[in-house]
Amino acid sequence: MARIAFLGLGKMGQGMAGCLVAAGHDVSVWNRSPERGADLAARGATIAPTPAAAADGAEAVFSMVADDPASERVWMDDDGALSAMAPGALAIECSTISHTHVQRLSAAAAARACAYLDCPVNGPPSAAASGDLVLLVGADTADLNRARPLLDVVSASILHFGVVGTGTAFKLINNLLGAVHVASIAEAVQLAHKLGLDRETLIAAVESGPCASPHVKRMIRPMAEERLADQFGLAIGLREKDSRYCLDMVRSLGTGMAVGAVAYDWYRLAIETVADQDDSAMLQITTANNGKLPES
Secondary structure, rough: EEEEEEEOOOOHHHHHHHHHHOOOOOOEEEOOOOOHHHHHHOOOOOOOOHHHHHHHOOEEEEEOOOHHHHHHHHHOOOOOOHHOOOOOOOEEOOOOOOOHHHHHHHHHHOOOOOOOEOOOOOOOHHHHHOOOEEEEEEEEHHHHHHHHHHHHHHHEEEEEHHHHHOOHHHHHHHHHHHHHHHHHHHHHHHHHHHHHOOOHHHHHHOOOOOOOOHHHHHHHHHHHHHOOOOOOOOEHHHHHHHHHHHHHHHOOOOOHHHHHHHHHHHHHHHHHHHOOOOOOHHHHHHHHHOOOOOOO
């Protein structure tokens, strides 16, 4: 069994770390609020006082945190994980971070002779807890092969996009595409309400229609019933962050994503009032603004 550190015990991190503990690995965990590790400690994990303490002696260090600043803190601060990692250890960043930060972080890992895996994930907290995530990997093939026995514990599928940075690139594209789907269905439902369309017929038509993506199918009933989704998805604030990171990447390439930029504007507006709520709260925003974005 491997000695593993896991940094970040939010909804996703809790589940992933739990899978590694259940598989019999020696897991040391760190979280900004140590009490989040109590359940894992009861199951055999060790709570570390700093990321460096968690990473000391670890063969692999996982991170699942909110954004670039949180990632920089757990890896690159004076008491960050990289300060304690031995040459050859695996640095596995599962957070959704910016493409620019991936390059900075992978360079910092290389300076410590550590192998960096760009490894964001697809899937809800329930998939994290059951080990059924889809991993979106950018990494050297040899490094990925070394990490596979650990990655298999937390995932149902591993998609290798290429070199470091490509996993995050796809993740950002994917989450901006999700923003487009959610903003679009919110606008459509807002208009359907104004037109007086029968609610159940609307739901049935959307669910069986050609635009019924998983996002749309998850959103149509709660939005049609003017409530939040039963199963919490991605928080508005996190979707705004991911979409912003994607558009920053787009601009760095000298290209554009015009439809994505409009969806992002809805999320930028939404974080002022419902940042911590599920994506389904976007209906509140489109309805309050009568389907019209205010001029910036």
